[in-house]
Amino acid sequence: MDLRLLRYFSVLADELHFGRAAERLNISQPPLSQQIRLLEEEIGTPLFKRTHHRVELTAAGRCLKEQAPLVFEQLSRALDITRQTGRGQLGELEIGMISSVMVGVLPRVLHVFRERYPEVRWCLREMTPVAQMLALKEKRIDLCVFRVGYDDPDVRNELLMYEPIRAVLPANHPLAQQERLAPTDLADEPFVALELKQSRFANFLFQSCVRAGFTPQIRQQAIEVQTLLSLVQANFGVTLLPASLEQVAPPGVVFRSLTPALPEVPLYAVYRADDDSAVLKLFLDTLRELVAVERESRAALA
DSSP states (O other), X not given: OOHHHHHHHHXXXXXXXXXXXXXXXXXXXXXHHHHHHHHHHHHTSOOEEEOSSOEEEOHHHHHHHHHHHHHHHHHHHHHHHHHHHHHTSSEEEEXXXXXXXXXXXXXXXXXXXXXXXXXXXXXXXXXXXXXXXXXXXXTSOSEEEESSOOOOTTEEEEEEEEEOEEEEEETTSGGGGSSEEOGGGGTTSEEEEEOTTTOHHHHHHHHHHHHHTOOOEEEEEESSHHHHHHHHHTTSOBEEEEGGGGGGOOTTXXXXXESSOOOOEEEEEEEETTOOOHHHXXXXXXXXXXXXXXXXXXXHHO
């Protein structure tokens, strides 16, 4: 149905006078009469009783007068939802993550994004990095946050920030009494590490040790950072982790700076290169904004 006909009907139903209705609609009276006849033919029933002196609604007309505002209201809502979706203010976002990135800037980004765009439903999917990349390519998730980027033409790696690496030790370890350590101080220590086969970040840390002059003696590997911290707490070994993870360290675990420092670890937002989602764009804009604030805050403290 042409919604213009319904609009003409609504004005005439209010005025019950063709002349006044035509004036409100800024058209002449004959075209209005023609459009009303077209509407009645399309519906299949008279909507008005016409006499020389007055115009009245039929029972069907009275029914349509009640229903017409609902049609316009639903149309307005549909258009508003469409506009919000186009702007990214309405929709869904699936984010792949591992526990080690749920400290620092990312939780703040999620909080700000939820406050700004409450109609967007976002969901965190905790997966190994390998599983995240598979889910990203299969379009089951929209975004990953990784410590190390991926060389893949199908994805875009957006560098967010760099973070220093710290030595992580049991608080009762002799080396824990020093405020700063050399990387080679850890050469003879048993290591606990993230699973090398599951984590490019774990390989990044391993190779950083090799470039510093020693091969870490890995006693135990784990998938989750919390497991790694628990192993350190239980004196199974030492490890290396980004400085931000000190926020979630259990009692009895200390973080120590390294001199000379190991290469800082990057943090990337990884998403499909062909993804033009407005929701993703808004999330990335929020992420970039808060990363810039974080960077300025660090610079001020340096």
